[in-house]
Amino acid sequence: MVEEVPKGNTPKPLTKTKPNKFIIGGLLIFVATSILVAISIKGNAQYYLTIDELRVSPEKWNQNLRISGVVLGDTIRLVPGSDEITFQVVNIPGDMNTIEAMGGIAAVLHQAATDPKAMPLTIIYHGVKPDLLKDEAQAIMTGRMQPDGTFLAGELLLKCPSKYQEAPLN
Amino acid sequence: MSASLGLGILVLTLIISLYAVGAAIAGTRMHSAQLIDSARLATTITFPLLTVVILIMVYLLATGHFEFAYVYRQASLQMPLYLNITALWGGQSGSLLFWAWLLSGASAIAVRQAWKHEKPFTPWVVVVTMFTLAFFLLIVTFVDNPFARIWALSDGQVVQSMIQPAGSFLIYPPNGLGLNPLLRDPGMVFHPPMLYLGFVGFVIPFSFAMAALVTGRSDSAWLRLASKWALVAWVFLGIGLVLGSRWAYTVLGWGGYWGWDPVEVAALIPWLTGTAFVHSMSIQEKRHIFKRWNIALIVLTFCLVIFSTFLTRSGILDSVHAFTQSSIGPMFFGFICIVFIASLGLILWRWKLLESEGKMESFFSRESAFLFNNLLFVLLTLICLTGILLPVMSDLFNSTKLTVGPAWYKQTTGPVFAALLLLMGIVPLTAWGSTAAKSLGKKIWKPAVVSLLVPLILILTTALNWAGILALWLLSLITAVTLFDYGNAVFLRARGQDEDILVALAKVTARDHHRYGGYIVHIGIVMIALGVVGIEFYQAQTQVTVGLNSSINLEGFQVTYKNLTESATADGVDIARADVTVSRNGKTIAALSPRRDYYPLYQQSVTVPGVYSSLAEDLYVVLVDWQPISADAATFHVYYNPLINWFWIGSVVMVLGSILAYIPSRPKAGEKKEEQ
Known part of the structure; x- marks a missing residue:
């Protein structure tokens, strides 16, 4: 066992006090923030869907969504005279274990992008073209489905695993 | 071999x-x-x-x-x-x-x-x-x-x-x-090592805390050893975050500095609890309270450092940092569990021993301000954790994947950051032990009146933007309070000791450099906040395709397209470089060359913006990578980022203030005996 603690500067017993005002004040702030967080989640959170899931759940089309797919490089276009960019994406599985079983994300992206039977979804985005928006990049888009069946993305995030880190050895 | x-x-x-x-x-x-x-x-x-x-x-x-x-x-x-x-x-x-x-x-x-x-x-x-x-x-x-x-x-x-x-x-x-x-990019030289130094630095205070728990030392001996490490780790982590932000600003060509990307948030989280710790540790040293809290905070910070490393490496987050998913995730998770359970066990075992020797009296005392500071930082930590873990949690419990983005983070952390700023403004007016609400009011009215000048000027001279005006008023209030308090101490000394003002300034700062170092850090934070307010409330942007010698107008600036050259470097990088001039009121003030470097081997382009930078604003010009890019016409995206430079200047001021606070005090005669 470790050595005993020197006794001597043990604290004086505290006198009984009314409920601690600091605890009450702290709790109030905590509760207020929690409510803010909860309301904000209700207003701002998006459902994360794969493109296949999006197709079969039309009831979610009028909601704020986040979807993930692989970019088809040939379809990237800039609409002249505006900052509008359009491109097509196709489905990739959302589940990590499935991706792992199919040989990792780079293989999954390549397979999906070269699959002739895949059904593409058109994405519309306004802004500067991100450096990583290119063929076989994984795109994660936040936005809404439009009546014409395209997806209007407010946020666009891109991942390029094959080039970023663990490139295949060949 | x-x-x-x-x-x-x-x-x-x-x-x-x-x-x-x-x-x-x-x-x-x-x-x-x-x-x-x-x-x-x-x-x-x-x-x-x-x-x-x-x-x-x-x-x-x-x-x-x-x-x-x-x-x-x-x-x-x-x-x-x-x-x-x-x-x-x-x-x-x-x-x-x-x-x-x-x-x-x-x-x-x-x-x-x-x-x-x-x-x-x-x-x-x-x-x-x-x-x-x-x-x-x-x-x-x-x-x-x-x-x-x-x-x-x-x-x-x-x-x-x-x-x-x-x-x-x-x-x-x-x-x-x-x-x-x-x-x-040269950013690669400093950004990751600084972050790692910060992460590693927090391991040491944690080890001192654990040593104190096991050996049953209830005094602040561990904290005397740990506090310097914590401060250094905190500064390095802060520098690492800012450098990452600066790198993103200068290279990625998106005109921003912070995107609430999950990996950014994951690195921010230990900095938040670390900030709480560098505040509350000074309270324990001065007032012998918050003992359990400090141990809990450093345990939390250490766990979050490991957790942050785990999150970025586990592949469970969608991030631009896009590290590959790897098999080491579960190992990190196991390690965190061991650390968490062991430290929790130790804390419970020593619970009685860690009782505070003092007690807080007043709502308006300085220790109470530190307590609320800690509460707010812990709330920020919880908000950020909620944000990055929401997809995982909702998947686990509700089998839907809910995610949140920058809008959510801004909405939730905004009020907490504002409350922290307000608190920071009041702190110099409080005293240890107790402060009456009345004396607080007496001290605050002068700086408050002075600070009202800022919103007044803004209302008279700029377009009305109430949120921006409110934020800037808050910042001027904090500055005024801090400078009044600092100035008051200097002035009193100059008069009392019959010294020159500058000599008095140096002496006052040297005598209580922990405190005034802290003030300088706070002034740095005000500057950083100024940059944030500039971008959040006053940023403007436009994207236009222009012909040769035609101009884009934005916020009183004129960007004129002059030339475009395409070339290839010896190692196979294709460079498209545009030459533009920036003028204001008919006077040319800068020539910029926004660029697009294309790496055929990686099929990837890198955007290098041209930036005209001054203390008041940045004009950030991006050559948009698309047809029609030719000598005849080119597309540019132009951002007007007011006050952004104060973000970087403030970061430097913050580091300088931290160094001042770090310098060891010359031990007074009594303390020296105690230490030996």
Whole structure:
């Protein structure tokens, strides 16, 4: 066992006090923030869907969504005279274990992008073209489905695993 | 040869670190000074050993030994030497090795300090630091080894392995893939090491806290050792975050500095609890309260450092940082569980011992302000954790994946940040022990009146933007309060001692440099906030295609397209460079050259904006990568970022203030006796 603690500067017993005002004040702030967080989640959170899931759940089309797919490089276009960019994406599985079983994300992206039977979804985005928006990049888009069946993305995030880190050895 | 040497030393260091843990525990059990001594020595020796491993790795990267899988992936003949060296932390196994190396250095110093100042702490500091080191070395040795080489099997398959597979032969690729073009930037030299220094730095205060718990020391001895480390770690982590932000601003061409990307948030979280800790630790030293809280905070910070590393490496987050998902996630998770359960057990065991010796009296006292500061930082931590874990949690409990983005973070953290700023403004007016609400009011009215000038001027001179005006008024209030308090102390001294104002300023600052260093940090934060307000409330942007010698107008600036040249560098990078001039009121004030570098090998472009920068604003011009780019017409995206430079200036001021606060005090006669 470790050595005993020197006794001597043990604290004086505290006198009984009314409920601690600091605890009450702290709790109030905590509760207020929690409510803010909860309301904000209700207003701002998006459902994360794969493109296949999006197709079969039309009831979610009028909601704020986040979807993930692989970019088809040939379809990237800039609409002249505006900052509008359009491109097509196709489905990739959302589940990590499935991706792992199919040989990792780079293989999954390549397979999906070269699959002739895949059904593409058109994405519309306004802004500067991100450096990583290119063929076989994984795109994660936040936005809404439009009546014409395209997806209007407010946020666009891109991942390029094959080039970023663990490139295949060949 | 170098491979087996590096690998051999790596394994040896792993064994030594495990031995140190065992010897330290056995030594305290058997009261053997000899065993503890050897544990101490073992700890110290891990640093030179790992230094050799790092040097070998750097040598392999610098000389292009592409038969090593790590070198093949991270280094390239096309990269300059300094980038090939930074490739050391460009990939997973290298960065974990780098982490371990920094930790071994910090551990060696910490063990020496413990031995000198609090001898009974020594074995426990050894146990914590060497257990952590062993964990990292275990991964680097057995799971993701940077010394693995590339082999061709007899069936033509190419694999990477530490040992030669039967019937295979070694492959010597003529060149490596190299870092992603986006990482080929001087930012790569400083941003990751600073973050790692911050992360590693927090291991040491944690080890002192654990040592105090195990040995049952209820006083602030551990904190005296830990506080310097915490402050240094906090500063480095802060510098790392800001450098990352600066790098993103200058390279990615999106005109922003912080995107609430999950990996950014994951690195911010330990900084938040670390900030709470550097505040509350000073309260324990001064008032002997918050003892349990401080231990809990440092445990939390350490767990979050590991958690942050785990999150970025586990692949469960969608991030632009896009690290590959790897198998080390579960190992990190296991490590966090062990650390968390062990420290929680220790805290509960010593619960009674850690009772506060003092008590808080007033709502308006300085210690109460620190308490609310801590509460708000913990709330920010919880908000950020909610944000990054929401997809995982909702998937687990509700089997839907809910995610949140920047809008959510702004909405939730905004009010908390504002409350923190307000608190920061009041703190100089409070006193230890108690402050009456009345005296607070008496002190605040003068600076408050002065600060009203700012919104007044804004209303009269600029377009109405109430949120922006409110935020700027808050900032001017804090500045006014802080400067009034500082100025008052200087003025009183100058009059009392009959000194020159500047001499008095230096003397006042020197006499209580912890406090005034803190004030300077706060002024730095006001500047940072100024930059944030500028972008959040006043940013403007436009994207236009213009012909030669035509102009884009934005916020009183005129950007005129002059020329476009396309060229290729010797190492195969295609560069499209536009020349534009920036003028205001008919006067040309700058010539910029926004660029697009295209790396055909990676099929990737890198945007390099042209930036006209002044204290008032940045004009940030991006050459948009699209047709029609030709000499006749080109597309530009122009951002007007007011006040953004104060973000970077404030960060520098913050670091300077922290250094001032860090300088050890000259011990007063009474304190010296106590320490010996």
